[in-house]
Amino acid sequence: MDDYKTRIRQLRTELNRHNHSYYVLNAPTVSDFEFDAMMRELQELEAAHPDMADPNSPTQRVGSDLAQSGFAQVEHRYPMLSLANTYSPDEIREWYLRVQRGLGGEPFEVVCELKFDGTSISLWYDDGRLTRAVTRGDGVRGDDVTANVRTVRSIPLVLEGDGWPRSFEMRGEILMPWAVFDRINAEREEQEEPLFANPRNAASGTLKLQNSAEVSRRSLDAYLYYMLGENLPCATHYDNMQLARSWGFKVSGAMKLCRSLDEIVAYMDHWDTERKNLPVATDGMVLKVNSLAQQRSLGYTAKSPRWAIAYKFQAERACTRLLSVSYQVGRTGVITPVANLDPVQLSGTVVKRASLHNADIIAQLDLHCGDMVYVEKGGEIIPKITGVEESLRAVGTQPVRFITECPECGATLVRDEGEAAHYCPNSDGCPPQIKGLLEHFTHRKAMNIDGLGSETVALLYEKGLVRDVSDFYRLTVDDIAPLDRLGKKSARNIMAGLEASKSVPFARVLFALGIRFVGETVAKRLTAAFRDIDSLMSASYDRLVEVEEIGGRIAESVLEYFSNPAHRALIERLKEAGLTMVEEDTALLSDRLAGKSVVISGTFARHSRDEYKALIAAHGGKNVGGVSSKTDYLLAGDNMGPAKLEKAGKLGVRIITEDEFLTMIGEA
Numbered sequence: 001m002d003d004y005k006t007r008i009r010q011l012r013t014e015l016n017r018h019n020h021s022y023y024v025l026n027a028p029t030v031s032d033f034e035f036d037a038m039m040r041e042l043q044e045l046e047a048a049h050p051d052m053a054d055p056n057s058p059t060q061r062v063g064s065d066l067a068q069s070g071f072a073q074v075e076h077r078y079p080m081l082s083l084a085n086t087y088s089p090d091e092i093r094e095w096y097l098r099v100q101r102g103l104g105g106e107p108f109e110v111v112c113e114l115k116f117d118g119t120s121i122s123l124w125y126d127d128g129r130l131t132r133a134v135t136r137g138d139g140v141r142g143d144d145v146t147a148n149v150r151t152v153r154s155i156p157l158v159l160e161g162d163g164w165p166r167s168f169e170m171r172g173e174i175l176m177p178w179a180v181f182d183r184i185n186a187e188r189e190e191q192e193e194p195l196f197a198n199p200r201n202a203a204s205g206t207l208k209l210q211n212s213a214e215v216s217r218r219s220l221d222a223y224l225y226y227m228l229g230e231n232l233p234c235a236t237h238y239d240n241m242q243l244a245r246s247w248g249f250k251v252s253g254a255m256k257l258c259r260s261l262d263e264i265v266a267y268m269d270h271w272d273t274e275r276k277n278l279p280v281a282t283d284g285m286v287l288k289v290n291s292l293a294q295q296r297s298l299g300y301t302a303k304s305p306r307w308a309i310a311y312k313f314q315a316e317r318a319c320t321r322l323l324s325v326s327y328q329v330g331r332t333g334v335i336t337p338v339a340n341l342d343p344v345q346l347s348g349t350v351v352k353r354a355s356l357h358n359a360d361i362i363a364q365l366d367l368h369c370g371d372m373v374y375v376e377k378g379g380e381i382i383p384k385i386t387g388v389e390e391s392l393r394a395v396g397t398q399p400v401r402f403i404t405e406c407p408e409c410g411a412t413l414v415r416d417e418g419e420a421a422h423y424c425p426n427s428d429g430c431p432p433q434i435k436g437l438l439e440h441f442t443h444r445k446a447m448n449i450d451g452l453g454s455e456t457v458a459l460l461y462e463k464g465l466v467r468d469v470s471d472f473y474r475l476t477v478d479d480i481a482p483l484d485r486l487g488k489k490s491a492r493n494i495m496a497g498l499e500a501s502k503s504v505p506f507a508r509v510l511f512a513l514g515i516r517f518v519g520e521t522v523a524k525r526l527t528a529a530f531r532d533i534d535s536l537m538s539a540s541y542d543r544l545v546e547v548e549e550i551g552g553r554i555a556e557s558v559l560e561y562f563s564n565p566a567h568r569a570l571i572e573r574l575k576e577a578g579l580t581m582v583e584e585d586t587a588l589l590s591d592r593l594a595g596k597s598v599v600i601s602g603t604f605a606r607h608s609r610d611e612y613k614a615l616i617a618a619h620g621g622k623n624v625g626g627v628s629s630k631t632d633y634l635l636a637g638d639n640m641g642p643a644k645l646e647k648a649g650k651l652g653v654r655i656i657t658e659d660e661f662l663t664m665i666g667e668a
């Protein structure tokens with residue numbers, strides 16, 4: 001009768017075991033195909049038997065696209081302390097001697113571990129099941145991020161083996177592996193989103209996302225290094241960690257039991273270089289007295305345990321001369337100061353330039369021309385200046401003064417109240433800003449003009465053929481074909497791309513104009529509310545801020561943009577060129593896809609992706625970005641990403657071809 005219950009339990013146990021082999025032991029025990037088949041069976045059974053729903057089921061690892069509304073604050077059962085830390089091996093020796101004295105000379109062991117550089121997490125287990133995951137917060141209370149943490153495949157949702165306390169806590173570090181960090185930054189670059197500075201920021205930013213399906217896609221990892229509770233199974237930290245490993249936790253294999261200062265020093269020397277081969281970031285080592293009884297007798301200072309200390313690896317640093325500071329003007333007019341350095345070797349590359357970020361940083365460093373400065377790479381992508389060697393400063397040098405005029409167009413720079421950055425306000429007359437705007441206009445997410453990449457746009461600008469975005473629509477094949485690297489074929493391609501861009505929906509046209517603070521989402525809100533460009537151009541401040549998600553800053557920017565006669569004239573020229581300036585009513589063609597959510601991936605032969613998006617909407621369906629357990633169909637074209645395909649397979653999402661889709665909506 002209750003056969004399904006047995007089968008569901010069996011599938012969950014097996015899937016948990018395979019997950020553990022794959023994500024914790026890095027040793028898969030089953031083929032993807034078999035794994036997917038089991039996962040699908042479990043999903044179907046769970047869907048048919050809601051009485052068996054379980055937040056700790058392996059089907060829940062993919063998270064949910066439904067936005068969470070903030071995080072509940074939870075009080076820690078035990079405060080989350082940090083560790084005393086040092087960069088000096090001498091202070092490690094002093095700590096060791098202090099512990100020795102504190103223990104009255106009795107023998108003791110020290111567990112040496114790596115210090116993982118992510119964001120700390122506290123995991124609560126009751127009866128062998130994950131019940132809560134809490135961030136450090138202020139150490140006393142943290143955010144309940146359980147839904148997000150459930151997506152971290154290396155964290156066990158249900159423990160294996162036996163012998164765990166009924167109720168206990170595991171603490172550790174949530175990390176973004178280097179490979180994932182690189183992949184996500186590459187994606188962000190492609191989408192013109194700001195890059196993560198280092199894997200630590202990326203991990204903590206990801207853990208605070210309000211969308212656990214996105215967290216799931218980011219492939220976080222976790223190492224656990226500390227067990228807390230009333231009835232811990234063993235009398236030493238080391239033994240407790242070995243047991244934790246047998247219950248399914250990812251406990252680092254780099255943990256070593258040391259019985260003397262010499263052994264500790266050898267461990268430090270070894271890992272100082274060896275850590276560079278690890279898949280995750282580490283920033284030092286942690287030393288812990290092994291015996292829990294000895295830990296208790298040593299106790300705590302106000303801030304940290306006396307029984308542990310962190311030794312931080314020195315970030316690689318070089319000292320070199322600051323030759324000059326130059327200033328770059330970005331596409332939005334933001335000015336970035338860049339230090340030009342006497343070339344110096346740093347972690348395997350020659351560094352000639354370093355970012356100085358903004359005027360405040362220059363002032364804080366009290367940077368003078370010709371100073372000897374310290375450059376560090378750390379986890380950051382671009383090296384930065386972290387200090388000045390004032391003892392080497394020559395007499396009579398002058399402090400670096402931030403420029404007051406734009407180096408490209410001479411306009412007086414402005415800095416808004418409370419903003420760190422200076423920017424050039426001459427957006428219509430400053431060459432890099434014009435070029436930036438032209439490029440933005442043609443971008444895939446804006447007018448999506450085939451054949452007009454950034455190099456071609458720059459060429460058209462430099463040849464004087466295009467000065468503002470309306471000039472694109474006056475180009476002829478004869479204008480383009482004679483240009484370097486182009487020719488008739490490319491010219492025709494560009495002309496076709498321009499023609500096609502005239503049917504790009506109004507929201508994307510508005511986004512393409514590059515109005516400050518009007519990103520994709522804001523543009524959609526505005527076009528949905530005002531329906532056509534004339535209504536938007538004549539909207540008052542009060543009408544603008546009535547629109548959902550439109551605040552004062554955006555409203556002011558929109559008003560300012562349209563109050564400029566040059567911009568109004570530009571809009572007229574774009575209208576004449578035939579661009580879409582009204583919100584089209586998407587009349588429902590049928591309800592064949594009513595209530596269905598569809599993910600589009602890959603390229604198609606019969607319609608463009610945008611046309612498919614419109615078709616989905618026109619037949620009552622919803623187009624969504626990522627595959628989740630709530631997705632009904634994955635419309636799969638050519639060259640689609642293997643990750644999406646794999647995920648759809650795992651989740652049992654129906655994969656349909658272009659033809660199948662067209663048959664479905666009666667267009668075949």
Ligand code: IVH
Nearest residue numbers: 081082083113114115116120225226286305
């Ligand atoms: S033990 C009371 N072990 O570093 C001792 N911490 O500054 C609890 N960390 O908050 C921490 N690797 O976020 C410990 N192997 C390790 C660690 C580690 C990284 C982090 C952790 C902690 C901070 C201490």
